[in-house]
Amino acid sequence: MPATNSRVLPAATFIPRAGIRPAMVSDEVLASAIFGAGLIAATLVLAWFTWTLAKATRQLAAIEADRETAEKRRRRIALLDQRISVAVKLLAVRSSEVLPPSLGKGNLPRPEADYVGELVTTLDEEVPASVTSDVEHLLHAFDQIVDPKRPSLELTVDLILAAYLRVQEWAGKNLYDWRAEVLGLRTEEGAA
Numbered sequence: 001m002p003a004t005n006s007r008v009l010p011a012a013t014f015i016p017r018a019g020i021r022p023a024m025v026s027d028e029v030l031a032s033a034i035f036g037a038g039l040i041a042a043t044l045v046l047a048w049f050t051w052t053l054a055k056a057t058r059q060l061a062a063i064e065a066d067r068e069t070a071e072k073r074r075r076r077i078a079l080l081d082q083r084i085s086v087a088v089k090l091l092a093v094r095s096s097e098v099l100p101p102s103l104g105k106g107n108l109p110r111p112e113a114d115y116v117g118e119l120v121t122t123l124d125e126e127v128p129a130s131v132t133s134d135v136e137h138l139l140h141a142f143d144q145i146v147d148p149k150r151p152s153l154e155l156t157v158d159l160i161l162a163a164y165l166r167v168q169e170w171a172g173k174n175l176y177d178w179r180a181e182v183l184g185l186r187t188e189e190g191a192a
Contacts (some may be wrong), residue, residue: 073185076171082184083122087171087178089115095165113142119167131170132165 011027093112124133141160 052171073189077182077185077189079124080120080178080185082118084175084178084182086115086118088121089177090119090168090171091175093168095161113138116164118140118169129168131167134166137163138167 031179039053089111116135119135120139123135141163
């Protein structure tokens with residue numbers, strides 16, 4: 001084998017150091033290459049942070065949605081519990097007890113007037129307009145009883161009784177559904 005007189009330069013010879021660099025690499029090309037490598041590294045780091053932030057944002061949105069759902073469920077349970085409580089009280093009153101003999105003498109029919117007052121706090125958009133109207137009529141009639149300057153109740157006694165009975169009927173028809181809904185919501189709450 002013929003001897004070759006080739007000299008192998010170590011790789012370190014081509015790495016710029018102390019002002020010595022291959023003649024083929026200009027300052028601009030070297031600066032551009034270093035800048036490009038830095039830009040690529042910065043872009044990759046920024047992409048990773050963006051992906052991580054997007055993932056955290058999605059998780060936060062899911063947590064917030066779950067919290068809002070749980071809060072709506074708790075508010076609904078509280079409303080229905082209050083509505084059930086008032087309905088049970090309303091249904092316990094016999095029609096003969098709604099209008100006591102002392103009605104025209106400035107005395108409210110107790111506790112019926114209180115029950116109607118409690119019911120007002122449970123009225124929302126799902127309550128039929130006829131029930132809301134009856135409750136408002138009852139409250140107006142009770143105001144008339146308390147305030148002697150209001151018109152006489154002689155003409156509205158039958159209307160008061162009829163409105164009270166319609167409210168009782170509505171409460172009786174819906175009591176089972178409200179209890180079933182509360183049970184379902186509490187089951188969901190326990191599972192969540």
